[in-house]
């Protein structure tokens with residue numbers, strides 16, 4: 001059975017997601033591309049609620065964080081209750097809930113990374129960036145956070161910066177990365 005056929009045949013007893021050609025929704029924060037992408041993703045699911053995480057992800061990728069106003073816009077686009085969107089977002093720590101720097105640095109401090117010097121790495125980053133964990137630099141370039149195991153244990157210590165992994169870290173590697181990002185501005 002093709003996807004299209006699935007979309008036109010609602011599952012009995014379940015709310016059916018409208019097909020694309022979705023209604024225009026006025027948004028202040030989410031841009032037209034994000035709205036269209038969310039509507040396209042919605043059409044893949046027979047049950048509206050299944051699109052909660054994809055919708056949150058699209059919004060997060062555009063804005064860089066999620067908040068009450070964004071949940072309201074997502075609710076208007078998806079017709080999923082705002083509370084359900086907010087509940088899912090607060091469960092997942094990978095969705096920041098306030099503005100953050102251009103580069104979100106998440107240093108893993110779980111067991112493998114801890115044994116390979118994650119704590120020293122964190123202290124070094126705090127010193128280099130002149131911020132504490134949880135803070136953002138004044139130029140809004142960097143936010144520093146601690147992460148749970150990021151499944152890169154075999155290359156500890158490691159950190160995730162935005163969507164990329166940086167592994168087997170040393171002070172020299174960190175210097176090169178930070179200096180490179182500072183040059184990019």
Ligand code: FES
Pocket residue numbers: 108109110111112113114148149150151152153156158
């Ligand atoms: S313990 Fe750090 S990635 Fe697993």
